[in-house]
Amino acid sequence: MGYDLQLRVWRGDAAKGDFIDFTVEAEEGEVVLDVLHRLQATQAGDLAVRWNCKAGKCGSCSMEVNGHPRLSCMTRLSDFDRAETISVSPLRTFPVIKDLVTDVSFNYEKAKEVPAFAPRPKDPDGTYRMMQEDVERGQEFRKCIECWLCQNTCHVIRDHEENKPAFAGPRYFIRYAELDMHPLDTNDRRTLTDKQAGIGLCNITKCCTEVCPEGIKITDNGIIPMKERVADRKYDPLVWLGSKIFRRGE
Amino acid sequence: MTDIERHAYDVVVIGAGGAGLSAAIEAHQQGAKTAIVCKSLLGKAHTVMAEGGIAASLGNLWPEDNWQVHFRDTMRGGKMLNHWRMAQLHAQEAPDRVLELEEWGALFDRTGDGLISQRDFGGHRYARLAHVGDRTGLEMIRTLQQRAVQLGIDVFMECTITQLLAGNGRIAGAFGYRRESGQFLCFEAPAVILATGGVGKSYKVTSNSWEYTGDGHALAVRAGGTLINMEFVQFHPTGMVWPPSVRGILVTESVRGDGGVLRNSEGERFMFNYITEYFKAETADSEEEADRWYEDKRNNRRPPELLPRDEVARAINAEVKAGRGSPHGGVFLDIASRRSADYIRKRLPSMYHQFKELADVDITAEAMEVGPTCHYVMGGVEVDPDSQASTVSGLYAAGEVAGGMHGSNRLGGNSLSDLLVFGRRAGTYAAEYAASLGGDRPRASEEELAGFERTALAPFSEEGDENPYALHKDLQDLMQGLVGIIRTGEELKQATKQLDEMKERVRRVTVEGGRQYNPGWHLALDLHNMLLVSESIAKAALERQESRGGHTRDDYPTADPEWGQLNVICREADGGIEISTQPLPEMPEELKALFEEK
Incomplete structure (x- = not known):
């Protein structure tokens, strides 16, 4: 059942690196992460790979497989021809630490910029009542496993380091959207989503939605509604007038 | 010695799953300067894989549910070997912890009335598990993670703690390394909370992630603490x-x-x-x-x-x-x-x-x-049920790494609630302990640190012939084969003998490459913990001559009422594990009465 798989793995660090060819034994039903583990155990003990649950639930083992952003634990070898060489490289948008591991701290910095959840007071009986259909909109975004594949593929920052300071990226647009749609939250984050998170830079090419392993409709259900809400606020003449008269808003 | 990065905190929490985050949030809220140290990126801990839900007698679907019923279910599920006080606190406080998550932004599935929905699970008399589809763990960890970030708690991601520091028998801090660079770290802190999860990576077939190498269990034992109920593996x-x-x-x-x-x-x-x-x-x-x-x-x-x-x-x-x-x-x-x-x-x-x-x-x-x-180890660090304090001053444990709560078998859904209830308790008491010391804080010696540094670097310098990956595989085969779901005295004896041999082999492990993000080196160090924990499980399993919960002996196939009154304790002696027994704490009469009704 086993066969020899041709694997081309990027190895190196921040200073330099290159693809190295390996022949690794592969078994039926395996995923890319399995053969990387076998490579570690048999040929390259110090090969750096970030992973955790190996079940598509934690979002740690993100990398590029034949140039496509993927979770390596959910990328099955049976999707490829057995004779094909599979190449594996680190996420391109983030600085390489070593081999397949990148420095994803950009995302954790952006997380710190999201203003906190601010719920309304509880009902008199000490609970919150919310209807299932109202929580479901936010629940879709809370399926996010923070694998950063959408951040990695987003062309606003993929090859534009200069955009990073002003752009939070798709993962955080759905975080803002989730809070905006949260039945209990009282903050208005529209100005912030525009000014600080830079949602205006997104031109809805939907690349993020395509790579999302959780199938979250990032663009259609998150970004576009948020853009509309931001636009409402910005261009609604009454809101504009109100903000001038009462000096509110900014 | 110049190579060690130093930090000072009141409370250091090791682990960033449900228990670690809960503990850190609480310690921070109590005013302690708190750090979280975790082996993975934030938000990736094993809690993320929990699916079913959080057990709590909210009574949203069954008004007749209450903490007494939950307590009774939990004790019966654990075949009465649970520490009664932990099971009681857990059942009493779980509902408040679930509601707290909602205040922090969690979006649970709802009942028709708009309350938190609850689902049926094994061993629970009523539908009791608050849930979000089948990804409740993700919801819980994200909520806690976002809360911790909002509070501005310092997080040291991708750092492994290899040793606890002690001064005159009291905790003085923790020593470890950054996985990314291999840089050594020293945390000076009078209170350390272990929230490192379980031990599943010692087995071949496991639902556990790579982080589950029994670090907290091993750290506690090496610091002079004790483990309880280690024979019970779910x-x-x-x-x-x-x-x-x-x-x-x-x-x-x-x-x-x-x-x-x-x-x-x-x-x-x-x-x-x-x-x-x-x-x-x-x-x-x-x-x-x-x-x-x-x-x-x-x-x-x-x-x-x-x-x-x-x-x-x-x-x-x-x-x-x-x-x-x-x-x-x-x-x-x-x-x-x-x-x-x-x-x-x-x-x-x-x-x-x-x-x-x-x-x-x-x-x-x-x-x-x-x-x-x-899937889960019921055994863990022996702790005081109210404060989660171990037998070592300044050392606390919460969540899977702590023992006693689940007795011989854990009910589904009781893990997530355990993390919340006892994580928070550990945070409260660790912060209080740190504050009570004033200026009288234990200090680690520089020689001790130098020794830890040498031990951690040993796999690079020694001319050994052992590959860490191969040794890990052998350990997994051994535990799966001889200390698995059905056990016999003969096989357990064999297992302890083979584990002794592996303890020799682990000294000869050598790794290639440098200190920067080197998984072979990381595994070489983790193996020491896995071996110590495996030895504890095998020896405790050999000691307990009965079958109960997560411990089944083919040669003693039934539960024995005498063993039902005893806990098996593991502690370190002469570089190995020494076993003893101690009687269970006596349950008060008013709680005993709960088991007399049907």
């Missing part, structure tokens, strides 16, 4: 069995809670043949009654598929052994023929996804193949 009845690369990945108990049944190769619902005397009164004895239960829970008893996990795992094991298994050595878990495709996709989205993506199986159309997988 094999979850339903892990994936095919293809080989996913063997062990969890299939949530919710599949059964939502209507799925177990069948053997002959199509028989075999669980009806495995209803023990202990659970007879509350379990349906015909398929008709079991099926009616899903619709009318008041007038029917529960299906036997929802017996506690130890019972179901042993039954599956017996069916496979008797030759009535599925093609790949499991049994069939069937929900496809019992529920509509829409219902299944709505209630079990991640299970649908997992089988579709990894096994080419559409669970709305065909049965899953499942078998037992090493």
Whole structure:
């Protein structure tokens, strides 16, 4: 059942690196992460790979497989021809630490910029009542496993380091959207989503939605509604007038 | 010595799963300067994989549910070996902790009235698990993570702690390294909370992630602490069995809670043949009654598929052994023929996804193949039930790494609530302890640090002949084969002997490459912990001459009332594990009375 798989793995660090060819034994039903583990155990003990649950639930083992952003634990070898060489490289948008591991701290910095959840007071009986259909909109975004594949593929920052300071990226647009749609939250984050998170830079090419392993409709259900809400606020003449008269808003 | 990065805190929490984050949030709120140190990126801890829900007697669907019923279920599930006080605190405080998560932004599934919905699970008398589809752990960790970030708690990601620092028998801090660079770190802190989770990576078939190398268990023992109940390892009845690369990945108990049944190769619902005397009164004895239960829970008893996990795992094991298994050595878990495709996709989205993506199986159309997988260790650091303080001053433990709460077997759903309740308690008491010391803080010696540094670097310099990956595989084979779901005295003796040999081998482990993000080196260091924990499990299992919960001895097949009054304790002596027993704490009369009614 086993066969020899041709694997081309990027190895190196921040200073330099290159693809190295390996022949690794592969078994039926395996995923890319399995053969990387076998490579570690048999040929390259110090090969750096970030992973955790190996079940598509934690979002740690993100990398590029034949140039496509993927979770390596959910990328099955049976999707490829057995004779094909599979190449594996680190996420391109983030600085390489070593081999397949990148420095994803950009995302954790952006997380710190999201203003906190601010719920309304509880009902008199000490609970919150919310209807299932109202929580479901936010629940879709809370399926996010923070694998950063959408951040990695987003062309606003993929090859534009200069955009990073002003752009939070798709993962955080759905975080803002989730809070905006949260039945209990009282903050208005529209100005912030525009000014600080830079949602205006997104031109809805939907690349993020395509790579999302959780199938979250990032663009259609998150970004576009948020853009509309931001636009409402910005261009609604009454809101504009109100903000001038009462000096509110900014 | 110039090579060590230094930090000073009041409280250092090791681990960033549900327990670690809860502990850190609470310690911070109590005013302690707090740091979280975790082996993975923030938000990736094993809690993320929990599926079913958080057990708490909110009473949203069953007003007759309350902490007393939850307490009783928990004790009976653990075959009365639980520390009664932990089980009591857990049942009393779980509802408040769930509501607190909601205040911090968690979006649970709702009842028709708009309250938090609750689902049925094995061993719980009422539908009790607050949940979000079948990804409750993700919701919990994200909520806690976002809360911790909002509070501005310092997080040291991808750092491994290898040693605790002690001064005159009191905790002085922790020593470790940054995985990314290999840089050594020293945290000076009078209070350390272990929240490192479990030990599953010592087994071959496990639902646990790579982080589960028993670090906290080993750190506590090396610091002079004790472990309790280590012989009790939970094999979850339903892990994936095919293809080989996913063997062990969890299939949530919710599949059964939502209507799925177990069948053997002959199509028989075999669980009806495995209803023990202990659970007879509350379990349906015909398929008709079991099926009616899903619709009318008041007038029917529960299906036997929802017996506690130890019972179901042993039954599956017996069916496979008797030759009535599925093609790949499991049994069939069937929900496809019992529920509509829409219902299944709505209630079990991640299970649908997992089988579709990894096994080419559409669970709305065909049965899953499942078998037992090493899932959870009931044993852990011996702690005071109220404060989670270990026997070492300044050292606390919460969550899976702590022992006592679950007795000999944990009920599904009681883990997430355990993390919240005891994580918070550990945070409260650790912060209070740190504050009580004033300026009188223990200090670690520089020689001690230098020694830790040498030990950590040993795999680079020694001219050994052992590969860490090969040794790890051998350990997993050994534990799976000799200290697994069914045990015998002979095999356990063999296991301890072989573990002694492995302790020699681990000294000769050598790794290639440098200190920067080197998984071979990381594994070489983790192996020391895995070996110590494995030795504890094997020796405790040999000591306990009875079968109870997550410990089944073929040579002592029944529960023994005398053993039911004893805990097995592990402590370090002469570089190995020394075993002793001590009596269970006595339960107060008013709690005992809860077990007299039906």
